[in-house]
Amino acid sequence: MSGEKEEKCIFCDIVSGKAPAHRVYESEHALVILDIHPYTKGHCLVLSKKHVPWWHQLTGEETADLFQAANTVANRMMKTYKPDFVFLYARGRRIPHTHLFLIPTYGGDVLDRFFNALENFQESPAQLAALKDPALMAQAARELSEAE
Ligand SMILES: [Zn+2]
Structure with missing residues (x-):
């Protein structure tokens, strides 16, 4: 001022x-x-x-x-x-x-949904990284290659 x-x-x-x-x-x-x-x-x-x-x-x-x-x-x-x-x-x-x-x-208004989405994003890298686990990748490849 x-x-x-x-x-x-x-x-x-x-x-x-x-x-x-x-x-x-x-x-x-x-x-x-x-x-x-x-x-x-x-x-x-x-x-x-x-x-x-x-x-x-x-x-x-x-x-x-x-x-x-x-x-x-x-x-x-x-x-x-x-x-x-x-x-x-x-x-x-x-x-x-x-x-x-x-x-x-x-609950459920625009701000609540926005911050829920942010929190989900914050938590997602760990979940996404877990999907790269070699055993999980091998399992997914087996499941898809053997599927009819
Ligand atoms: Zn000012």
Whole structure:
């Protein structure tokens, strides 16, 4: 949030009130707003008030406040929308200003399926490698060559 910064940052503008947002919660170091492209109803972004690209560039106090804000709003989501759980992740590739995604998630919805697919992918190399076992390969060759 320094004056010399040339680049325009939409999250800095929201934090300072120059840009509009649906504000949900505010604390000393964090501001929680609705995401304008929600995955589910109530999908929020937890912004740090300080402009840093990555969440791990915050001080300990700022980090604690950011996650406390996420915790407060997640509990409100659980009470209000009764999702199966509230999903949280931090990435920051598209807008280089620290923000946590806070998303009410239901079993089988798009995010749940996406992360299930990721987990399956994570586990698949071991399963695929096991198929290359020489004894298994010999067995498969025998089964297919002897099949009628
Ligand atoms: Zn910013």
